[in-house]
Amino acid sequence: MVRMLTVAMLRQKKEAGMFSFEGFLDLALIWYGLIAVAIFFYVLLDGFDLGVGILFPFAPTDQCRDSMMRSIAPFWDGNETWLVLGGGGLLAAFPLAYAVIMPAFYIPVILMLLGLIFRGIAFEFRFKAGRFRQVWDYSFHFGSLLAALMQGIIVGAFVQGIEVSGRSYAGGSFDWLNAYSLMTGVAVIFGYALLGATWVVMKTEGQTQQWARQSASYALCYQALFLAIVSVSMPIMNADIRELWFSLPNFFFLLPIPMISLVLLISIWRDLHAGRECRPFFLSFGLFLTGYLGIAISMWPYVVPFGITFREAAAAPSSQSLMLAGTAVLLPVILGYMGYVYYIFRGKVGRESCHEGTY
C-alpha cells in the first residue's frame, strides 16, 4: 500500500513537476468535506461558549456568572480557533469561494468580528475589573449575542444564494438582510443558548445548574420551532432542494434526519426534567448535527450557492495536497491535545477558590 502510494506520488511528481495527491485522491471532494467538518466543529464548540454569553445576564446571581465564565475560560480561545481554521481553510482549499463570500457578507462578517472582540476581551478584563465588572459582563453578553446573530444571518443569507458574475460577488451591500435571514439569526441565538445552557448544567451545581436547566428547556422549545420552520421553508423556497429531498428514493434515505431530530428533541426534554447532567449537552450536539447535515445536503454541490460548485472553486491540486498532508498528520494531534485540555479541566467548576491561576 505504502509502495503504491510512493509510486503514484513519484509518477505524479514527474508529470506535474510538483508535490500532489491529485492522481489518486479526489482532493476537491475531500476538502469540501473537511471544510464542512471544520465549520461544524466551530459551530458546536464556539456555539456553547457563545451560548453561555447569551444567557449570561439572565443568571440569578453574580456567583453564578463567575462559575459560568470560569467554566469556559480555558476553552474559548481554542474553540474560536476553529473559526480561523474555517476561514483559513476556505482560503487555502477554495480561494474563489473565499473571495466571493467575504465581500458578499462584508457587513455581517465585520459585525461578527466586532462582537467576537467584545466578548473575547471580556474574559481577561472581567476578572481584573473590580469597579467596571458590569461593563465587561455586558460586553461579554452583547458581543456573544451580536456574533451569534450575525452567524445566523450569514447562514440564512447563504442558503438563499449569492449573486455572482465571473469570479466576483455581484450583489449589493445589503443583499444579506431580509426577514428570512433575520429569522435564522434569531434561530442560531436560541440554538447556541441551548448548547450553552446544557453545558452549564453539566459544569455547575446547585442554583446555577437549576437555573440552567430551566433556560435549556425554554431554549429547546424555541429550537424545535425554528428547526421546523427552516425544514419546511427551505424546500418551499428552492425547487432544487425540494427535488433533492422529496424525490424517490432520496426521500427514504433522508427521512432519518428529521426523524432523529425529533427523537433527540424529546430525549433532551426528558433528560432535562429527569435531572441528568451530561447527556443533554451531548444530545444537543446531535441536534445540531442533524440540522447541519440537513442544510449541508441541501447545498450540495455548491460552495457558493447557487453559482459556484466546489469543483469550480477548488485551489490548485498542489495547494490542496500540501494542506491535506499537514491536516492528515496534525488534525488528530490537535484533537488529541484539545481533548486532553478538556480532560484536565473536567468536572464541576466553582469549588476552587478564586485564586485559581489568573482566573
Place this chain on the structure above:
Amino acid sequence: MLENLDPVLLARIQFAFTVSFHIIFPAFTIGLASWLAVLEWRWLRTGNQVYADVYQMWVKIFAVTFGMGVVSGVVLSFQFGTNWSILSDAGGNILGPLLGYEVITAFFLEASFLGVMLAGWNRVGRRLHFTATVLVALGTLISAFWILSANSWMHTPGGFRVGENGLIYPTNWLEIIFNPSFPYRFVHMVVAAYLTTAFTVAGIGAFYLWRGRHIPHARVMLGMAMIMAIFVAPMQLLFGDMHGLNTLEHQPAKVSAMEGLWETTTGAPLLLFGWPDQEAEDTRYAVEIPKLSSLILTHDFNGEVKGLKAWPADERPPAAMVFWTFRIMVGLGLMMIATGLMAIILYLRNRLFDTRLFQYWCMALTPAGFIAVLAGWFVTEVGRQPWVVQGLLRTEDAISPVVGTSVALSLAAFVVVYVFVFGAGSYYILHLINKGPENGEDAYGGHVAAEKGGRDV
C-alpha cells in the same frame, strides 16, 4: 458624499490600521512567552520564589495582551477576503496553505495550552505546566514563521507560475516557503519581538527600582532585560543590515526610498535627515555624510546606488514615509545598543541597579520596541508599494468589489472599538504593573515547589 470615497485608499487605511494595531500584541507576546518559559525554568531549577512571583505577575499581563492579540488577529484572517478578495482569488493557491499551516501548527497549540498556562497552576503538575508554557512560546514562534513566510512571499515571490487566467500557481513549495527575503525577515522580526519585550520589562523593572518597590523582583526584570540589551541589540543591527542588503537585491526601489536617493549615484552619501519630495523628485534640506551609503550598501566607497528616478513614477513607493520611519527604527535600535553599553559600564562599577539616571533612561525606553517594530513594518510595507505582490499584482487592482461606504463605516467602527479596547487593555495592564508581583503567595503553590527543591527539571 460617502459614495465618492475611494475604496482603495480606505481599504488600505483600514488594513494598515488593523494590522498595525495587531502587530503590537504579537511583537510583545512572542518575546514574553519565551521569557516566561525561561523564568519558569529558572524557578523549577533553583526553587527561588522570586522567579515564580515575577512569572505570576507577567503571565497576567501576557493573558491580557494575548487576548487582545487573538481578537485583533481573527479580524485579519477575514479581511483578506472582505477587503482584498482579488488578492485572495489570485494568490489563494499560495497564501492559503501558508496561512492554513499557521492555524494547524500554531494557533491550536497556543490556544489550547494557553488555558493550561493561565488556569492550570494548581490543577496540573509542575512539569506539565512548564510544558504548557514552552508549547505556547513555541506556538508563537511557529506562528511567526508561517505568517512571515506568507508576507515575505508577497515581497519576494518565488516558486510560482502565472496561469493564463491570471491566477498564481505554485510550482515549488520550498521556494515559496523559503522565499528570498523570508529568512532575513523572520530573524529580524523575532529578534525585534525579543527586544520589545526586553525593553518593556526593563522599563517596568527600572520603575520599581526607582520607586523602591519589589526590589528583588525588579532586579530580576532589569537584569535579565539587560542581558538581552547587551547581547541581542547589537546582533539586531547586523541582522537588520543583512535584511537591508537582501532588500537591495530584490526590492531596490524600497532601499532607494529608505536612502532618500533620487538620482542613480556612485559614491552615494548617507542622508541623516531631509525631506523627500515626491513631486519635485528631490530630497530637500538634506544633511549628508559623503559616500557612506555606498559603503554600507555596496561595501565600496564608490559603489553605484540606484536612485528612485530609475523607476517610472507610478512604480515608486512614497519616499517620505519610508525615509522617516526607517530613521525612527534605526535611531531606536541605536539607543537600545547604547543601553546595553551603559549596562555593561554600570554593571562593572556595581551600580546597575541603583543609578537614577539609568532608571529614567530605561523607563523612557519602555515603548521603544513597539515604536521600532511599527516603524520597521511601515518601512517594509509602504516601501513595496505600489505592489501588493511585488511585480505581480498592484494594490489598487487587488481590492474587493465593495463600495467606499462600507469600507468607510467599518473603518470608523474599527477605530472606535480598537481605541476602546486598547484603552481598557492598557488600563488593566497599568493596574497590574502598579500592583506588582506578590511575594511568594501560597495560592500559587509556590511553597510546594520550594519544599521539594524543584531540581528535577
